[in-house]
Amino acid sequence: MIRCTFHLNGGQLSNLSCPGVGFFPAYSGNSGEHRNNPDSVTIKDIGPLPPGKYYIVSRPKGGVFSAIKDYTASEISGSDRDIWFGLFREDEKLDDVTFYSKVSRGYFRLHPAGYKGVSNGCITLPSRAHYNILRQALLNTPRILVTSSIRAYGTIQVY
Secondary structure (H helix, E strand, C coil): CEEEEECCCCCCCEEEEECCCEEEEEEECCCCCCCCCHHHCCCCCCCCCCCEEEEEEECCCCCHHHHHHHHHHHHHHCCCHHHCEEEEECCCCCCCEEEECCEEEECCEEEECCCCCCCCCCEEECCHHHHHHHHHHHHCCCCEECCCCCEECEEEEEC
16 A cells, blocks of 8 residues: 655645655645645635545546536546546545534545646646656555445545
8 A cells, every 4th residue: 555645835836755656746725825725724625635644545436427527527627537536534434525623625636737727625746747657556556445345545644
């Protein structure tokens, strides 16, 4: 299993450190004052993801409507959602939603940047080449059973 760390350093870029795989420039949260800003983790859809341990899992997918929505969003954004991973924060219930300081946040993903570089709290790699290196390493790593129904490729500890 791959174990990574990511620091909310307040800068426009931070490092996603994955020993044995690489150190990748990345960001979380939308550009400007909220990107990688630990004081903005409770600002839904704008700030970075909250601190904690996240399991890297296959991106959850819905039914036919979701597939159409994902295809359209991929075309518009320039970032193919089929190659994204989900990030599930370790808390009372391991799923796509977490509470931090009484604020509901969720649907965090690990993905390459699209045309506009949007990151609604996801961990986003601006370099598609870097993302592909990390993605291949994750896909080539045996997954571990975290719960009876969730298998993880690795973890990211966010500080």
